[in-house]
Amino acid sequence: MMLRRLVVVFVLVVAGSASRDAACVRAAEAGSWDPAYVVSVLSAQQPAPTQQEEFVPIEELPPQDQLPAAPLLVAAYSFVVLALFAYLVSVARRLGAVQHELERLESELKRSGRR
Amino acid sequence: MPKWFTGAAVLCGLMFAVAPVLIANAPYESTMGLVQKIFYVHLPSAWVFLLSAIVxxxxxxxxxxxxxPRQDRLAWAAAELVVLFGLVTLVTGPLxxxxxxxxWWQWDVRLTSSLMxxxxxxxxLLLRKYGGPGSDKLGAGLALFGMANVPFVxxxxxYWRTIHPATSVVPTLPSSFGVPLWFSAVTFLLLFVLLLRLRVRLQEQHAALDALYLSMDA
Amino acid sequence: MFARIVWLVLRKDFTVEVRSLEIAYTTVFFAISCVLVFAFALVQEGRAPEGGAAGILWVAIAFAGTLALGRTFERERQSDTLRALLLAPAARPAIYVGKLLGIVALLLAAELLLVPLVAFLFQAPLLVRPGWLATVLLTGTIGFAAVGTLFAAMLVRARSRDVLLPVLLYPITVPVIIAGVRGTAALLQPEFDPGIIHFWLALLVCFDVVFVTLALWTFEPLMTD
Known part of the structure; x- marks a missing residue:
């Protein structure tokens, strides 16, 4: 029963737009399991965009197939911030070291020039 | 440093502070939901990656x-940014x-050529760091060959991919990304210009130091 | 004049090599060891993995090629003979072509041994279409050696050149490796499809033409101090 329900939901999702799907799913859940009804709903739908036939939207996957998106998102953004920050710090440190040596050398040159 | 640098740095910092708000408020993409928001850093960094490679x-x-020698300093600085933004692109992409x-990974054309x-x-960068004297010319040759190599890769x-058909379908994205993407792209571009200028500055200081040491020896 | 310089450089390398055969022996033995390591790693329960032979052949060629390039130019470095060669009143591109032909000849000699060995150890029908295989190997080797000769020549003066040569060479020669492996793998298929071979051969020939031209063009500025 559960399987059949999933199949019908899947077919509806593939065929239709999001708002219509919601209505159909509601109708299906209300108990209209008559195949003729499903066919009539399907034929009433606009031709589906080709893209939609090729993958199942993530919300419609069974829960065990769904990956939590938040950790991936957090990982991506924290990596970007950390990488850019680390690079900035590295350039600043290298620049500081070179600047320091340059100043040291210049003052040394001045002193030796006076002598 | 040039006069515009401080102002631009402040502006870039402000834009980096505003960008998360814009991205958080952007509408959810209908098929991918929350994870699609990675896009707002992935695509701009990929563009900057390409731009620094061209530079x-x-x-x-x-x-x-x-x-x-100024062109050489620019090339070295840009190569470092290629590695930085390439790393950002290649890490956010798989996520x-x-x-x-x-x-995580597909041997798709764009992914593979970006990796190469x-x-x-x-x-x-390894060559410039460990190659010793003469590595500037060698590096320039490598960059030239690397550019000529892009169409071949x-x-x-x-072709290698098309005779091994792809196992999963790559959903094409809707064309309306809205304001956050462009805002993010401009922010990354500004950051690129600032980092490039900073890195060239480091190179110039190194050159000045070398010149000073040479004058001491003489 | 150009052809004569090419011939002189080639003959010089050949004469030096024939005296000791150092590079030829070490390169060939190294390539054979590579193939054996792959055989130990991949052949399980007496059966070779399907379609692995083409990849193993090309990996062995790439590894042995890097070794041969490194050794050839190390010899030129030892008594600074490369500098002498560059100081000679000869066109630089001709010197490059002479060196390139020497490397290609060496690698082809190694491949003569490698192909039967791979066919034997991995039970691959490599020798069914010898003409096509020779063409793929020749164009692929020229492409690999064209980039390799230039980089190895430039690296003669650099520090840590032994490590840097493969680091620089492999990312650039990826198209050659892909085309070589795919072209060879297409030859091993039971049903022969000339279209696929033609595509990979065309790609290899284009790569050769572009990279030999680029190398001839940049050899002069790159080798000038």
Whole structure:
């Protein structure tokens, strides 16, 4: 029963737009399991965009197939911030070291020039 | 440093502070949901990755045939940014793909050619760091060959992929990304210009130091 | 004049090599060891993995090629003979072509041994279409050696050149490796499809033409101090 329900939901999702799907799913859940009804709903739908036939939207996957998106998102953004920050710090440190040596050398040159 | 640098740095910092708010408020993409928001850093960094690669290549060719040390400094600085932004692109990409395609990595044309371009940039940096004297010319040659290589990598990977059909479907994205993407792209571009200027400055200071040491020896 | 310089450089390398055969022996033995390591790693329960032979052949060629390039130019470095060669009143591109032909000849000699060995150890029908295989190997080797000769020549003066040569060479020669492996793998298919071979051969020939031209063009500025 559960399987059949999933199949019908899947077919509806593939065929239709999001708002219509919601209505159909509601109708299906209300108990209209008559195949003729499903066919009539399907034929009433606009031709589906080709893209939609090729993958199942993530919300419609069974829960065990769904990956939590938040950790991936957090990982991506924290990596970007950390990488850019680390690079900035590295350039600043290298620049500081070179600047320091340059100043040291210049003052040394001045002193030796006076002598 | 030039006068515009401080102002631009402040502006860039402000934009980096505002960008997360804009991205958080952007509408959810209907098929991929939350994870699609990685896109707002992935695509701009990929663009900047490409831009710095072009800057590095052009500067290298000009250095090779004209011998202007300023072009060499620019090429080295740009190569470092190729590695930085390439790393950002290559790390955020799989994180997004894991959710959107269901796999971390695909031997798709763009992924493979980006990886190869990134490898050439890493090789360039290794060469500049450990190659010793003469590595500036060699690096310029490597950058030139790396640029000439791009179409070959693209064609070969493309054909290699088409005879091994893809196992998962890559959903094409809707064309309306809205304001946050462009805002993010401009922010990354500004950051690129600032980092490039800063890195060239480091190179200039190194050159000044070398000149000073030489004058001491003389 | 150009052809004569090419011939002189080639003959010089050949004469030096024939005296000791050092590079030829070490390169060939190294390539054979590579193939054996792959055989130990991949052949399980007496059966070779399907379609692995083409990849192993090309990996062995790439590894042995890097070794040969490194050794050839190390010899030129030892008594600074490369500098002498560059100081000679000869066109630089001709010197490059002479060196390139020497490397290609060496690698082809190694491949003569490698192909039967791979066919034997991995039970692959490599020798069914010898003409096609020779063409793929020749164009692929020229492409690999064209980039390799230039980089190895430039690296003669650099520090840590032994490590840097493969680091620089492999990312650039990826198209050659893909085309070589795919072209060879297409030859091993039971049903022969000339279209696929033609595509990979065309890609290899284009790569050769572009990279030999680029190398001839940049050899002069790159080798000038």
């Amino acid at each position: 590095c290549g052009v500067a290298s060719v000009r250095f090779l045939f004209r011998g202007d 997004w793909a894991r959710k959107a395609w269901g796999t 371009g990134w490898m050439v940039a890493v090789a360039y 693209y064609i070969s990977v493309n």
